[in-house]
Amino acid sequence: MTEEIAADALDLARYIRPGDTVVIGQGCAEALTLSEALVRQRAGLGRVRLFLGPAFAGNFRPEHADHLAFAGFAASGSNQALARAGLLDIVPCHYSELPALFRAPRPPAEVVLLQAVEAEDGRLFLGMANDYQIDAARRARSVVVEVNSLVPETPGSELPADIRIDALLRTARPPATLPPAALGATEAAIARHVAALVPDGATIELGIGALPDAILATLTGHRDLGVHSGMLGDGVVALAEAGALTNARKPIDRGVSIGGLLFGTRRLFDFAHRNRALRLMPPDYTHGHKVLRQLPDFIAINSAIEADLTGQANGESLGGAYLGAVGGQVDFLRGANAAPRGRSIIALPATAKGGSASRIVASLADAVVTSLRADMDAIVTEHGVAELRGLSLSQRARRMIAIAAPQFREGLERAAHRLLKAGE
16 A cells, blocks of 8 residues: 655655665656655665666765765766766666666666656656656565656656555655757757758657757758657757647657657646657667667667767767766667668767867777667768768778868878778
8 A cells, every 4th residue: 555655754764775776767757855865864774776867956976975876877967977986887788678677587676766746537647757667666675656746747658557656755846857958050060961861751869968959950940750769858849839840751659759758848848748749658669679660761860979980989988987878879770770761860079178189080989889880870070971871991981081170180091091091
């Protein structure tokens, strides 16, 4: 039987034991009152391991490692501070595989802390996510839910009836948000190149950050676009309001934008609330190869920290510091390659550190390859598009050098001398 408790009477030691792994909702789905209570009560819980996705609220900080251990699949958002301090134990995993990890014979998590909203009919909606939390909750010993009246009732995010809730508390507080990133001339130039690769009627997938926001803004003049993505941000609202997003040409989920997570602001949350033209689906659907290959003109647009001259991309680490994630990049890249007329695009600025470092490199940092060159289709910077599919290594090197910043091209040519000579 579910126990309803007041927030000021919450004692997490009733549900969390020393040595437990606790799953926390990612991004805007983080149950903030529960997270704050966990930090505040950590000394009385014993050593506890937290499994984190991207975090926006900044509730977990390096000084909390006195009693908490941190693991997760991404160093995004406020997790960066944990990663820089060497306190985030990364689980390298394709996003599509996360639910299966939590369905393993030996449950990897004992406690799940969820955020939800209660509808008028009594159903609970997670609102911000349909993800691995659900699979973790099915196997967990304890499930505690923060019922937040300011969370949207997003279709598809209903909490399944077979999940047993041990305790819930009620709040009314603004959820964590991810405000749109500032857009500059570089992002605008990259967005124009990418937009030229997207036909009317295409179904698109995008990540988070300044580049996806810029690309969506550039696509508002397109027609009958669809969305099938791991995450949905405020840019999707602008695309819909411009009349460019209809999902009318999709052979599946016609008329409905599909996502797994809401990563945005109140504008997005209000747009998603009871919106029948939007649905949150689990990772094996949003990222599933069998689903993605059914979407003609599926355009997967992702980014990377750097890309080498043969088309390999590193989206994870630089100089020993973990900055990103494997995430869904490979899931979407391979799904797009399998879809009729699909395109997989890696978009990134040509330089970093104020133009002093090239992100088109001869060799990837830390020997980390997130996306294989054999899977690569097109790489885009502000200097143009490198079409790589079907090309030899020497041909790829020439095209990659052409989209590098001009001040680095001569050095890249010298580094690639042997490779370029082989293609003469």
